[in-house]
Amino acid sequence: MSVHPSTSEAPPAARPAVTLPRLREAAARGEKLAMLTCYDATFARVLDDAGADVLLVGDSLGNVIQGQSSTLPVTLEHMAYHTEAVARGKRLAFLVADLPFGSYESSPQQALASAGALMRAGAQMVKLEGGGYTAETVRFLVERGVPVCAHLGLTPQRVHAIGGYRVQGRDEAAASQLLADATALAEAGASMLVLELVPSALARRITGQLPQLMTIGIGAGAGTTGQVLVLHDMLGLTPGKRPRFVRDFTRVPGSAADAPGLSVAQAVAAYVAAVKDGSFPDEAVHGY
Numbered sequence: 506m507s508v509h510p511s512t513s514e515a516p517p518a519a520r521p522a523v524t525l526p527r528l529r530e531a532a533a534r535g536e537k538l539a540m541l542t543c544y545d546a547t548f549a550r551v552l553d554d555a556g557a558d559v560l561l562v563g564d565s566l567g568n569v570i571q572g573q574s575s576t577l578p579v580t581l582e583h584m585a586y587h588t589e590a591v592a593r594g595k596r597l598a599f600l601v602a603d604l605p606f607g608s609y610e611s612s613p614q615q616a617l618a619s620a621g622a623l624m625r626a627g628a629q630m631v632k633l634e635g636g637g638y639t640a641e642t643v644r645f646l647v648e649r650g651v652p653v654c655a656h657l658g659l660t661p662q663r664v665h666a667i668g669g670y671r672v673q674g675r676d677e678a679a680a681s682q683l684l685a686d687a688t689a690l691a692e693a694g695a696s697m698l699v700l701e702l703v704p705s706a707l708a709r710r711i712t713g714q715l716p717q718l719m720t721i722g723i724g725a726g727a728g729t730t731g732q733v734l735v736l737h738d739m740l741g742l743t744p745g746k747r748p749r750f751v752r753d754f755t756r757v758p759g760s761a762a763d764a765p766g767l768s769v770a771q772a773v774a775a776y777v778a779a780v781k782d783g784s785f786p787d788e789a790v791h792g793y
């Protein structure tokens with residue numbers, strides 16, 4: 506059962522600034538990491554005060570902020586603009602920003618120039634999508650002081666190559682390829698790995714076999730080091746049918762459909778608590 510915060514306005518408990526070594530220490534002692542996407546200063550403050558460990562300026566801003574049908578139109582300038590805003594609003598959480606489509610694939614040098622723009626905007630780590638072919642770029646960035654989060658499984662920048670937003674790594678060949686890609690990225694020095702829409706058993710296997718990687722699942726079951734959701738999804742703001750892996754944290758489980766929902770701050774605190782105590786995701790409900 507998830508923990509729901511009281512409605513009192515108690516000030517958030519003091520915590521030290523979240524750094525990469527502190528994230529690694531937390532992961533090593535078995536603490537689950539709570540990440541959420543964030544695109545502006547106001548939400549950055551709310552998420553930070555609610556105890557989110559990591560804020561991700563995702564290129565999902567193309568969908569939820571710009572109203573695009575994919576992340577492909579998002580530019581490096583858009584990402585830097587939103588990263589600056591989030592960096593101004595947050596206090597202690599760790600800030601990761603996405604390298605958008607077309608800003609890192611040409612060469613490691615192109616990736617470093619783009620990562621530089623995001624880090625000057627306030628990012629503490631950059632995320633890039635793609636399999637083992639990106640390992641050379643990951644190594645190049647890491648050796649030059651840029652912490653990297655890799656991203657495997659459903660990689661939305663490849664939506665047209667994949668043919669839709671669907672679960673990846675379901676058969677043995679695809680699962681082996683995913684594990685090989687994750688291994689190559691870990692060996693190249695990636696610190697984190699987002700696993701999006703992969704079977705829970707595969708995400709658990711990758712997490713177990715590559716302890717040097719902090720795996721962050723979204724639709725990847727409960728066996729990862731941490732979880733991430735798109736903020737607008739977990740606040741119930743995204744129109745249309747809610748995907749299986751998303752929980753609307755503004756709703757108190759078991760309450761009537763017309764019962765008043767939680768505030769944004771309460772919903773985010775409930776998400777952080779549910780990730781930390783392992784009650785979200787519930788594999789039977791949210792997993793594949």
Ligand code: KIV
Nearest residue numbers: 542563564565699733
């Ligand atoms: O862009 C994004 O929001 C992401 C998350 C779905 C992990 O990459």
